[in-house]
Amino acid sequence: MTAFNPPPAADRLAALETRLREDLDWLELPAPPWVPARNVDAQRVLDVAIIGAGMAGLAASAELRLLGVDNQRLFDQAPAGEEGPWVTYARMQTLRSPKQLTGPALRLPALTFRAWYEAQFGREQWNALYKIPRAQWMDYLRWYRRVLDLPVRNDTRVTRLRTRGDGLIELDLLHAPATGSSQPQRETVLARHVVLATGREGLGGPFIPELARELPVRLRAHSSDAIDFAALRGKRVGVVGASASAFDNAATALEAGAAQVDLFVRRDALPRINKLTGIGSPGLVHGFAHLPDEWKWRFLHYSARTQAPPPRDSVLRVAQYPQARLHLSSPLTRVGHEGDTVVVDTPKGRYALDYLIFATGFHSEIDTRDEFALIAPHVRRWRDRFEPAPDLPSDDLASSPDLDRNFALQERIAGTCPALARIHCFNHGASLTHGKVAGDIPAISDGAQRLARAIAAMLFDADRDAHYAALQAFDTAELAGDEWADADARAIDTAA
Template identity: 30%
Template sequence: MSMPADLLIIGAGPFGLSLAAHARMLGLETVVFGQPMGFWKEHMPRGMILRSACDWHLDADNRLTIEAFLQARGQTPDDVEPLSRDLYLDYAEWFRHQAGIEPLFGTVRSLERRTDGFAAVLDDGAELTARNVAVAVGFSNFPQVPPELADMIPAGRRSHTCDMVDFAALKGKRCLIVGGRQSAFEWAALLADEGAAQVHVSHRHDSPAFAPSDWSWVNPLVDAMADDPGWFRSLSGTEQDALARRLWIEGRSKVEPWLEPRVMRPNVALWPRTALASCRETGDGLAVTLDDGRTLLVDHVILATGYKVEIGRVPFLAGLLGDLAVRDGFPVLDDHFQTSIPGLFITSMPATRDFGPFFAFTISVRTSACLIGQALAAEK
């Protein structure tokens, strides 16, 4: 393009799409780069059910809501909750079309600073230029594989949940899932649905309760941050820890009750308060010994070990890392998600250190869009 755009958004998942729609409403020339909902399509399994409800929609301007999408289909929230991954993808596609967002596809090889902003260099050598860039890549670069498990389990015998989303190859197989949160239990249910012969679930803590989570207190906190973006960072360490603990209780010590009949089956075994002690190849699979002395014979291990932000793992940021302020692996952000590099914004999971744990969830996309939009509109 001959003149730089106002904003280049790298990432077309929930945070990127929400920001793109809001930026367009503000009259900003916006370019979006990435496959729409690519992580959701490629790294979340069919049949997955979400923990969010219809109020976790994408539109910061409250027009293109999930309720509006359902109304266009002749449905109500009662017809579709709990939401499935596939329905949410349908909503995101509807949202994208209604908002007039047409992302460009390909891979960003590098991001470079220029006198008038930034240039994203693509894998084919082409360049996209913009005065501002928002990085909204979500979870894709941050799967966590604990080193002790990587050393213990042969590479060909283990997968992280983000890479194990097609369960057909595990039909009739014996599987061990390491982890005790919602994803571990949902993957156990999906494996059992697919016909796995045996599914073991090992986790260090007590097994979470099959109980509905109460998210009602989260929405007001996140929505209010659009007017008070420094609220979370102004809390004391003790207050932040208490908030994280409250979120942990709802999101980690509970799993959704609709999973219970799908998990509590004869071929699914839960091993709470255990960890892997050793693993060795045998003629009949992997012999995995837990620290309680029990040995499980399995064919494959799935690591439901979550995600950990290390912003240096985002490949296209490599050339900017020398100027990017980073703390504990997270980019240091101002009240509008702007980094130490003027004009470079980073949102979604990498924002959780400065904005709170909510920003790992789609409930935060609207607040993120509003705050970045405020900074861009003020500049223009």
């Protein structure tokens, strides 16, 4: 019997791409472009500009394209193929999410990670796969971008967002120097809608506890920073926090040869139960946004207070090293330095370190971001209109943007910046208003579809005069006029 030799992986992947194109054809997708072109001073105005080309930005762009909103562009400051955290500051070995989650596939089976993986490695390998390797997820997102031909401009940073009296939004861009040049290129583009697909940072940035902000940057880092772990070989490293990123950064330091790693955790015990997974369902995805405000706050306050545990794999990755030490009930009470030695005090003692990593999450304060400086004073936060129960305080939740049903920012004072209604927050900052649909893998497709449909509806409404004129002008006849005769008219003619 002749042995079966499967086709090469490249051929199988090409076959999957053919299948995807056929699926889209059968569904009549993408829809033909339908948004009337707009030009200002001979410049074509983008219908949608998306800041960020990570998973959320790609999913939003893909769904907009499927809906026929084709005049769009994504801008990302990272080089091509390095968007998002996956091959930059994410340091876990595998994703936390179960491998079977469909992620940004937008309900298209041929666009799932599983389809991409099986096309290259086969069903048996898929069945044997434990969890998705982090770098392989980035490979999948690179393929996703390529196979959908999404319009990304890399090496481009948005330096300023500016609203205009005509309702358009200006984006000042800084492009990396062109080949042969040492000077960055500046450009200003106009857009009707802007999507802030800025990931876990949301509208804010990395959070460093106030007592540590005077520590020289050569002696500390946030877990989202680019860290030279090779330089930590033989060093004493401290890590603050009990999150997944705390353990992933501790493990990376240990694997790089750190002589000692101390993890400082303010809790009396590591959290063990991921509460939100216990109620994960389409009901949560689609129902959260419709909850009364006090219930939205209660759900997310409880989730934050109980905290998601670090994955067991991440904890074991650290625990196998005898030079790793876990300090519970150890909030930092003082942080200082003596020369190049970091000195940390906790209720349990004083520790001398060479480097300190803060895995302390992110804040949501929009007024700390230079690119949002012109709009930040006008943006309404939850704290501007909602007072939580006295036993449920949270500065982090209070600083969340108070979004409308379209993920758009809202004015703190009505009438001061109406263009905010066309700036959409599709990142972690949307969680309190819309739920976890704008950044996490499980519901990213649902969020992208909700956002894209909202923008499509707004674009149609804004151009209703043009669409009505097109309705009136449409004159392609389906009947020639000779298909049938008026029986009454024929009877009259006969009688005459």
